[in-house]
Amino acid sequence: MNICRNFKKINKNTYKKFIDKRNLSMNYKFKNIQFADRMIFIPHCMRNAKVCKAIDKGAFYICVQCKGCKISDITTLAKKLGYKETYIMKGGRAIENILKTQKPKAIIGIACYFEGAQAIKMTDKAKLLTQFIPLTKDGCADTDIDLEETKKIIALEK
Numbered sequence: 001m002n003i004c005r006n007f008k009k010i011n012k013n014t015y016k017k018f019i020d021k022r023n024l025s026m027n028y029k030f031k032n033i034q035f036a037d038r039m040i041f042i043p044h045c046m047r048n049a050k051v052c053k054a055i056d057k058g059a060f061y062i063c064v065q066c067k068g069c070k071i072s073d074i075t076t077l078a079k080k081l082g083y084k085e086t087y088i089m090k091g092g093r094a095i096e097n098i099l100k101t102q103k104p105k106a107i108i109g110i111a112c113y114f115e116g117a118q119a120i121k122m123t124d125k126a127k128l129l130t131q132f133i134p135l136t137k138d139g140c141a142d143t144d145i146d147l148e149e150t151k152k153i154i155a156l157e158k
């Protein structure tokens with residue numbers, strides 16, 4: 001029996017339950033926030049580092065929609081709908097600063113379940129409405145998401 005793998009699985013299920021419950025409970029209010037007051041946070045491990053031309057802003061990147069990865073579709077849709085900004089984060093620490101200066105009312109966060117559960121604690125502190133999108137493939141590089149599901153959440157409205 002692989003104890004480590006089982007331990008990770010138990011934790012993942014716990015985080016998943018917690019996050020699913022939170023997404024559902026905030027879904028209605030989230031829909032009522034206009035797109036201009038929403039932001040998206042994406043982990044940098046989703047970039048296609050081999051071709052990426054995103055602008056390096058220090059703690060985060062801004063996608064230039066080169067179509068090298070799924071972030072291009074996310075950024076294109078967010079811009080079309082009028083989202084406040086889409087950030088590709090190098091780490092979680094800078095998020096708090098962005099929230100303080102940009103003052104969004106709602107955010108979409110993409111991350112693994114563990115990071116998502118940690119981020120929800122932070123957004124609770126900031127009294128923000130959140131929708132969390134789990135990575136379908138996590139890790140340190142070449143991570144992935146369900147793009148169609150992600151687009152549905154980005155476009156959520158009343």
Ligand code: SF4
Binds near residue numbers: 070
């Ligand atoms: S679509 Fe954006 S994030 Fe993806 S590789 Fe191109 S510039 Fe980088």
